[in-house]
Amino acid sequence: MKIAVLSGKGGTGKTTVSTNLAYMMNINYVDLDVEEPNGHIFLKPQIESVKDVVIPTPKIDSEKCTLCGTCVNTCQFNALVNTGKKILVFEDLCHGCGACTLACPVGAITEYDRKIGDMSIGTFDKAKFYSGKMLLNEPMAGPIITDIKKSLPKDEDFIVDCSPGTSCNVVKALDGADYALMVTEPSKFGLHDLKLAVELVRELNIPLGIVINRANEYDHLIEGFAKEENVDIIGKIPFSKEAAKMYSEGRLLIENDEIREMFEMIKISVLDVVKEGNHAISNS
Amino acid sequence: MQLVILSGKGGTGKTTIVSCFAYLADPSSIKVDCDVDASNLHLMFNGKDIEEQAFTGSKKAIIDPNKCINCGLCSDVCRFDAIDKRESYYEVNELRCEGCNACRVVCPADAITLEEEDSGKKILTVLEDDSYLSRASLYPGADGSGKLISEIRKVSLELNKEKNKLIIIDGSPGIGCPVMSSITGVEYGLLVTEPTQSGFEDFIRAYELTKHFRVKSFVAINKYDLNYEMSEKIEEYCNEEGIKVIGKIPYDSVVNKSNFESKPLVMYNESIAGNEIKKMWDLLKIEMGV
Numbered sequence: 001m002k003i004a005v006l007s008g009k010g011g012t013g014k015t016t017v018s019t020n021l022a023y024m025m026n027i028n029y030v031d032l033d034v035e036e037p038n039g040h041i042f043l044k045p046q047i048e049s050v051k052d053v054v055i056p057t058p059k060i061d062s063e064k065c066t067l068c069g070t071c072v073n074t075c076q077f078n079a080l081v082n083t084g085k086k087i088l089v090f091e092d093l094c095h096g097c098g099a100c101t102l103a104c105p106v107g108a109i110t111e112y113d114r115k116i117g118d119m120s121i122g123t124f125d126k127a128k129f130y131s132g133k134m135l136l137n138e139p140m141a142g143p144i145i146t147d148i149k150k151s152l153p154k155d156e157d158f159i160v161d162c163s164p165g166t167s168c169n170v171v172k173a174l175d176g177a178d179y180a181l182m183v184t185e186p187s188k189f190g191l192h193d194l195k196l197a198v199e200l201v202r203e204l205n206i207p208l209g210i211v212i213n214r215a216n217e218y219d220h221l222i223e224g225f226a227k228e229e230n231v232d233i234i235g236k237i238p239f240s241k242e243a244a245k246m247y248s249e250g251r252l253l254i255e256n257d258e259i260r261e262m263f264e265m266i267k268i269s270v271l272d273v274v275k276e277g278n279h280a281i282s283n284s
Numbered sequence: 285m286q287l288v289i290l291s292g293k294g295g296t297g298k299t300t301i302v303s304c305f306a307y308l309a310d311p312s313s314i315k316v317d318c319d320v321d322a323s324n325l326h327l328m329f330n331g332k333d334i335e336e337q338a339f340t341g342s343k344k345a346i347i348d349p350n351k352c353i354n355c356g357l358c359s360d361v362c363r364f365d366a367i368d369k370r371e372s373y374y375e376v377n378e379l380r381c382e383g384c385n386a387c388r389v390v391c392p393a394d395a396i397t398l399e400e401e402d403s404g405k406k407i408l409t410v411l412e413d414d415s416y417l418s419r420a421s422l423y424p425g426a427d428g429s430g431k432l433i434s435e436i437r438k439v440s441l442e443l444n445k446e447k448n449k450l451i452i453i454d455g456s457p458g459i460g461c462p463v464m465s466s467i468t469g470v471e472y473g474l475l476v477t478e479p480t481q482s483g484f485e486d487f488i489r490a491y492e493l494t495k496h497f498r499v500k501s502f503v504a505i506n507k508y509d510l511n512y513e514m515s516e517k518i519e520e521y522c523n524e525e526g527i528k529v530i531g532k533i534p535y536d537s538v539v540n541k542s543n544f545e546s547k548p549l550v551m552y553n554e555s556i557a558g559n560e561i562k563k564m565w566d567l568l569k570i571e572m573g574v
Contacts, residue, residue: 249514
């Protein structure tokens, strides 16, 4: 079971929902918001190992290179430039696809592993913790997300904390999820971005449910949309200064009994849908 | 002159603050919403879209099933697991394909082409005060936000050929490609943070990035009164780094009302946060010399 937590808008409470749910359900947590990973603040894991995340990057052997420019024409990311004397590699534009290496007619290109981030692996309470972190001044989060997903144990359950937005990085994190938990806030910004996120999840055919965080007198904004779109609101975490304070200190909100109850309900709703899905598949 | 508002962490109040600046700034100023996959600034204004242009950000491979000889070489070289085997041919998984060209290079049957993909649109909006807002909307799941951001910033620079106007840029969360694209060549930055452990950590990463890009940055601590201790920690850090904390905005429930009514917070005289943002804007103008 893979539960992806996403939002569209940033700062609505993805990490709050992911970490509290993971802790309560005793299920593995993976932080794929690799530009700004925060899950460790709340789960306080024991980190057991840190692994480099690398992408293969071309290196041009100037003795073999004939300056024919095939590599430059092949690269779709403008990562190679022919100065007439030399092929320059703009490493941070390279997607590590290997197309230039394949295209070079004289075998002048080899690849080396370039570090763009790292992955921490550890444990919290009774479950595993994975977190990716992109190096500063690196532009591409995508390869880190893909790499971490590949190294997760195949048959275990996970809560996947995605990055904000609805771009390709979120798609990479969502790929293969059994359920998408959409965390939003009752504001026009929250609603606008939730709509985009719902559109994306629907396109991927993933079952979904909405959690309203910092619920207040404007919840009807989200409720109206949910009704129209026929999406269940499976939980509401009311705004309180106490919860905000707990969050600010890096504490889990389920320390508070009322909020814990809310998370219990979210858990039941998610499991209901995921199990029903499994059932349907095994019957077919 | 260009000013970018950033945060690292999402949801710290960037757009709320930018909408106030946009309201307070001289109508000659140009606004750019660089948060292209969750653009919200236009929601705070009654603007009129005067131009819309399609944006093609990336390419996708397409395999012609009639030409495909089912050899599987494309699938072998694809590093994004984007090519699936079907019964008698191979097929591209569009969501995974990065349009890198590797499959086309190796295909012995010439069955693969790369085609440009419609990834979103660029929009030019005129606000109530006749000022321009250059913005975009990236289609959900699309690639190429960095390129799209460069393009909408280019629109703002073209509107400022005499270089005498202020350009106010609403950034996106994070520190990756879209953020780099939003801050390249920008003179001034306002980093909006909040007194939480997450906000603080993310702020440091965003600040490091602005430093690398030589953006002169100032700091605003939003909802500073939710955790005084953490606010102090942030201020201490800023002092050590020599960055000026230019505003400390209190928690204020009027923010919810202002958002719901789609009116910038500074329009509410009773808003304590709005008043602080006003003060901050005046200070920023002095710092920027505008």
